[in-house]
Amino acid sequence: MNATLVRTGYSPNITDRRDCSCALFDVASDGEASAELVSQAENIPVHLGAMPYSVTAAIEAFPPSSLSPGDAVLLNDPFHGGAHLPDMTLVTPVFVEGDLVAVAANRAHHADVGGALAGSVAADSTDIYQEGLRVPPVKLYDGGDPVEDVFDLLLTNVRTPEERRGDFRAQRAANRTAVDRVRELAERHGLDTLRAATTEIKAYAERRMRAELDELPDITVRFEDHLDDDGLNHEDLRIAVAVTVDGDDVVVDFEGTSDGVAGPINAPLAVTASATYYAVRCVTDPDVPPNAGTYRPVEIRAPAGSIVNARPPSAVVGGNLEVSQRVVDALLGAFGTEAPERSVAAGQGTMNSVTFGGTDSEGDPFAFYETVGGGSGGRAGADGLDGVHVHMSNTRNTPAELLETAYPLRVRRYEYRADSGGAGEFRGGLGIRRDIEALTDGVAFSLLADRRRHRPYGIAGGGPGSAGSDRLVRVDGDETGIAGKSTHDLDAGDVVSVRTPGGGGFGDPADRETEAVRRDLRLGTLSAAVARDTYGYDTDPDDQ
Numbered sequence: 001m002n003a004t005l006v007r008t009g010y011s012p013n014i015t016d017r018r019d020c021s022c023a024l025f026d027v028a029s030d031g032e033a034s035a036e037l038v039s040q041a042e043n044i045p046v047h048l049g050a051m052p053y054s055v056t057a058a059i060e061a062f063p064p065s066s067l068s069p070g071d072a073v074l075l076n077d078p079f080h081g082g083a084h085l086p087d088m089t090l091v092t093p094v095f096v097e098g099d100l101v102a103v104a105a106n107r108a109h110h111a112d113v114g115g116a117l118a119g120s121v122a123a124d125s126t127d128i129y130q131e132g133l134r135v136p137p138v139k140l141y142d143g144g145d146p147v148e149d150v151f152d153l154l155l156t157n158v159r160t161p162e163e164r165r166g167d168f169r170a171q172r173a174a175n176r177t178a179v180d181r182v183r184e185l186a187e188r189h190g191l192d193t194l195r196a197a198t199t200e201i202k203a204y205a206e207r208r209m210r211a212e213l214d215e216l217p218d219i220t221v222r223f224e225d226h227l228d229d230d231g232l233n234h235e236d237l238r239i240a241v242a243v244t245v246d247g248d249d250v251v252v253d254f255e256g257t258s259d260g261v262a263g264p265i266n267a268p269l270a271v272t273a274s275a276t277y278y279a280v281r282c283v284t285d286p287d288v289p290p291n292a293g294t295y296r297p298v299e300i301r302a303p304a305g306s307i308v309n310a311r312p313p314s315a316v317v318g319g320n321l322e323v324s325q326r327v328v329d330a331l332l333g334a335f336g337t338e339a340p341e342r343s344v345a346a347g348q349g350t351m352n353s354v355t356f357g358g359t360d361s362e363g364d365p366f367a368f369y370e371t372v373g374g375g376s377g378g379r380a381g382a383d384g385l386d387g388v389h390v391h392m393s394n395t396r397n398t399p400a401e402l403l404e405t406a407y408p409l410r411v412r413r414y415e416y417r418a419d420s421g422g423a424g425e426f427r428g429g430l431g432i433r434r435d436i437e438a439l440t441d442g443v444a445f446s447l448l449a450d451r452r453r454h455r456p457y458g459i460a461g462g463g464p465g466s467a468g469s470d471r472l473v474r475v476d477g478d479e480t481g482i483a484g485k486s487t488h489d490l491d492a493g494d495v496v497s498v499r500t501p502g503g504g505g506f507g508d509p510a511d512r513e514t515e516a517v518r519r520d521l522r523l524g525t526l527s528a529a530v531a532r533d534t535y536g537y538d539t540d541p542d543d544q
Contacts, residue, residue, distance in 0.1 A: 001106060002041040005174035010166030012402055013249075017370060017395045019109040019173075021047035022180055025055050026198040027064070027100050035059055036292035037104045038198045046324045046392040047107045048290070049274025050083050055105050057081025058091040061137035064100045066118055067093045070144030072172055075137040076113070078128070078268045079312045084320035085113050085132040086120050086369070090140065090168070096186045101194065104178030106171050110164055112367035112423050114157040118357015119369045123231045123448040123485040125264045125315040133157045141172060159357065159365040181279075202293030209294050210248035212284035216339070220244040223334035224256075225346075225447045227307075227326050228453045230263030231318070231485030236454075237265060237307055239323070252276050252331065253301040254308045263485070264448070265326075266310035267319030275324040275392055279331035279517035283342045284434050318485070321351045322450045324392040329456070336459040341380045345428055345504030346456035347390030347425065348374025350449050350468065352500050356436070358443040360408045368407045370398045375421050375429030375465055375503035377456065383516075384429030384503035386525065408439040412495055417466065419527050422455075423534045424462030424505020425512050430525055431466060431500040443490040451501040452484035462505030463534075471497040509534055 001022035009015045021043035025035035035055050040048045057080045058073040073091045076082045082089065086109050094102035113120045115132035125131050139147050151168075155161035167330065186194050220242055227237040240256035260266050277295050281288060288294055302309035307323055310316055329346045336343030353371035360366050371393050376384040378446065389395050400411040413435035421428035438445075447470060455464035473479045475493030482496075490496070517537045520526035531537040 001104065001174045001178050002043060005106055005108065008170040008173050010109070010163045010170065012398055012406060012470045013109050013111050013369060013541070014167055014170065015512045016402055017398055019044065019395045020106060021051065022106040022174055023048060023051050025105065026195070027102060029042050032220070034378040036202060038201055038291050040290055044394050045278040046083065046271060046320060047087065048273050049277040051294070052271035053270035054081040054089040054107070055091055055103055058137045059413055062139070067100065068143055069095045070141060071139060072141040072175060073137050074135060075142040075331065075408065076135045078316045080136055081270065083268060083271050084317045085115070085134060086110050088113070088171070090171040090175060092179065094179050094182045096183055096191055099191070101186065101191065102182050106174045108171055110167055111369045112159045112164070117355065117446055118159055118367040118444050119355025119446065121317050121353050121355045121369060121446060121448055122487060123264065123318070123411050123446050124487050125317060126262050127313045127315050129313060130193040131264070131315060131317050131462065140168065156341065159367050171190060176213055179499060201289065202291050202329060204293070205289045205291050206296050208288040209284060210297050212288065213245060213250055213297055214248040216245045218246055218448060221334045221338055221339060223330050223337065225326055225330045227265060228450050228484060230261035230265040232263040233261065237261065239308070239326045241330045241334055242476055243331065243334045245471070249297050249299065250280060251299045251301065252534065254306065255301065255303060255368035257303065257306045257308050260305050260307055260310055260314050264313040264318040265322055266307050266316050267323035269302055269309045269322050271324050272308040272327055273300055275327035275449070276300050276331065278392065278461040279328050282332065283335040283339070285333035318448050321353050321448060325349045325351065325450070328391045333457060343459060344379040345377030345422060345424070345459045345462050345506050346465070347384065347429070347503045348431060348465070348501040349456050349524065350374070350501065350505060351393045352498055353448040353500060354496070355446045356409060356438065356443055358440060359363040360440060366407050368403070368409065370435050371395055372432055372498050372500050373397060374431040374468070374500035377503040378422065378424045378426035378428050378458070378462055378506035381426065383426045384421060386430040387432045388429065410437045410439055411435070412437050416525060417499060418525055419530050420466035420502030422458045422463040422465040422503060422505035423509040424458055425506065425507025425509065427512070428456065428458070428465040428503030428505045431468065431502040433497065433499045435495050435497045437493065437495045438490040439492055441491045444487065445490050445496055446487045447484065447498065449484040456501055456504040458504035458506065460506055461508040463509065465502035465504045468501040469499045473497065510536065
């Protein structure tokens, strides 16, 4: 499914950044309108844990009796199964010999879905209506034929309609791949065997997860972490979590988390659940196959109306991007206080979302969106990774060559940030500096990022990673710092410099091996001053 989606997509968001995810669900044979996750591709964690909510919403709107072969249901409504508006989910029923046996689903981040700002990721939105076109479950294909009225409605409300049409068609192709493969399995093994197998796959995953949880001590651990602000009111936003392990069950309680905010830093419950499931898998056994059975032992309690369980009409675009990351940090921090060898220091803790939009020299509208990598946290036995997308994002970067070919933009600088990883026996990964120049006037730019004030924490004695920092350099040379959540109007020659956080360190820096320090000096990832002052290394002239 995912290979089909990536190879047939139109936008760099899908073909190169691979900001898309695919999953397969089985359907109960008793005629009940329910579907459970059976398998997923190794894609975007924030998509995959939330996808069951989308499938449930689609089936509730279109019960099995109203579906037929060739149908496909589209939705993105964050309050009815979605995450944030750019993530469009397509749900396709799979029929075998007239019986509905499975549901294929995929989610793709569309570069523009309307709203106040090109790219549909505005750092200053205050309600869902400003963020783009909100789509409840609707049929995009009916019996294999496109529903042209729905297509017309969607494409009239976006800035890049042909790219959007192409990506919708790629999503349909991915699900049709699933339809073909499931039918082949049924033909090869028989429908009864197929149903028994998917049931057992989920039961097996549940047994594996419960066995992992049973190895942990029965305990309640509390931890807090903070987001910088919501972009409007510059106050800390608390993510409070209490993790209770009781035998082979775990309860994750977010009581004490900040109430919903005016800015776009609110997360629907589906996003919070996705981050929770991901973190629990990380500290147990990531090789447990992810499906509905894996998550049966996990209970989530999220106060309604808080930033981890948003209510309409809250703005939510940054909840998917930033709250999800901080939920993971809080959970890994909780587990890390008791079992640091199972956990990891905080990674960059942000997706550093940037959008550029406007009109190119030919008079055609464009909308570019990407997330920028940073450092991952150090962990027992290994340094953090440099310049990667951590935890809930898991996308690739946009290659400079492609960005410059497709958009009126130029990458002026792209490099690691030396010394940005937290000190430790195993240091945190390095952040990135990425400078992008506008090549045309009237470009709307939005930055939605975090960890500009609150640095990524270290664990087991490790130091924090560096905070992010962002600059705007005007064509006349005037340079100013810009807020991590802000929007700006650019003219040709203006340059935005996004400088992302490094990961936290793991373990006492005094225990770092000399050869590791020398290697960092040779690679330029560590300065002589930090090697001397933090790691106690007497710099050799050859290392200069």
